[in-house]
Amino acid sequence: MTRRYDERVAVDDVSFEIPEGEVVGYLGPNGAGKSTTVKMLTGILTPTSGLVEVGGRVPWRDRSANARSVGVVFGQRSQLWWDLPLIESLRLVGALYDVPAAHFTGSLRRMCDLLGLDDFLDTPVRQLSLGQRMRGDLAAAMLYDPPILYLDEPTVGLDVLAKQAVREFIVDTNRAGRTTVVLTTHDLADVEALCRRIILIDKGRVLYDGGIDALVTAYAPPRRLVVHLADDETRTFDIAGGASVPELIGRVAAENTIRDLSIEEPDLESVIKQIYAESTR
Template sequence: MIIRAAGLTKEFRRPRRKEGRFGGLRTLLTREYTTTRAVGGVDLALEEGELVGFLGPNGAGKSTTIKMLTGILVPTSGTVEVAGLVPWRQRERNARQIGVVFGQRSQLWWDLPLIDSFRLVGKIYEVPDPLLRKNLDLFVDLLDLGSFLDTPVRSLSLGQRMRGDLAAAMIYEPRILYLDEPTVGLDVVAKQRIRSFIAELNRDKGVTVVLTTHDMDDVEELCRRVVIIDKGRTLYDGEIKALKDAYVTHRELVLHLASAAGPMEREVRREGDRVWLRFDPAEISASKLIREVTERYDVSDLSLAEPDLEGVIREIYAVGEVA
């Protein structure tokens, strides 16, 4: 396992606020504290080369968990190892084997041209010049950075800056990449370029990726496995397909009719020559239903609508547990 956490817990203490006259002074001197549990006993195990979606609503404990994995925060209790290191004890060694991209924060130097930020990152991580040039050439090509390499970071668009942050996080070839909302606020083209880059890093270089996002399209396209947490505890850890199978009790068959037809059994929606039929796979298989409708109706094309992951995740958040 490249990442292993057991019983990972983080609590924050703050002085209890005193009311009334001299309340600020009394709060400063008080020995009474309020304890807030941000993460409560999370277990996590990732094999090298996995690409995992780490999901949860705002305030679920995702960022706190990531900060403990990166060594920024010290756990209150529990154990964590990242590639054989305890992150908060061996911070410098851990930093050399991880890359981190936060969608709302940049590691690039605001007033410098993008290319100079890359060179500075190379110096900080002691990347040999031949390897730096090789990786720069690769990432400039994959992320299409060539047209703005000499542009100051402050003048880049959000999509350009995010691509620059991704390249900077990978220039020194870390084994693990933590991504926090890497496509937030981006247009469709920029999102697709970043998704393709992440998939290629994982597939071709074997980089382990932990992806935190609210964009279910990111998860559907990139991940096979998801870990869902809420209120600091793990609700689900497993494959997306198994999650959908557990929650989605019906599927939809979309028909394109070559000629007009009256109301159909199982019909739930109709738009022009397209008809949606809803069915329960436990009651009738997709192949049997397709055979029945093609025998009775003039169908020019058909497709099976995939279950909506976003709807499944929303239901889990609402219930607070996985059935």
């Protein structure tokens, strides 16, 4: 019996450049090629064609030097030692990356302050909550001060408070050391809180690369005026780009008794859904 194979291109002619200190959202649906891209950037995978450089290095040709210059957090898996207390995992990371003792102490103190690790440093990793483990993984990724941080779904499954702690850590890390951050996520609240630039990818190809504001301006549906009238009727009006909202409200009020009204602004999620729908068509 002869086996049959389907060959699929995971990443197809993707091209982008990220300056030092930028925080970029790398977005796409499941199977779009996000994690494959991150694995090539970290040197885990070797592309079949094309060129990748990270800090002047080709990741898969100089894996050791590249590994020392990047921190990586995969939300679905941990780099911590499951049966060891968190502090021992962090000490092992420090030893693996030859972090001097004084530098390790200072970095650990900074991570504890930023991520609130003190309460569970002595707890085995297997006993940590998901949010605690994620904070431990972030500490391990940044303990040796890499200039580049890759975050693959870092807030998946976290509660609101844990998500906020992760976002604040990313902001502080970026500001303090001009750390370049590449963030893949399905949580658009992460993107809106952290990123000025996003790269949209689908079926291995880049659909958009630019600022969030420009994306919303180019693709967003119109704003909507929702008016609740005294007779419990609700009327909806699309607001064109140059329309005067007070004038529109005045026209409606001249003919109706208004009980309440609101303006619905287009959000990033609806814009991205529209782009993916157009791409599928």
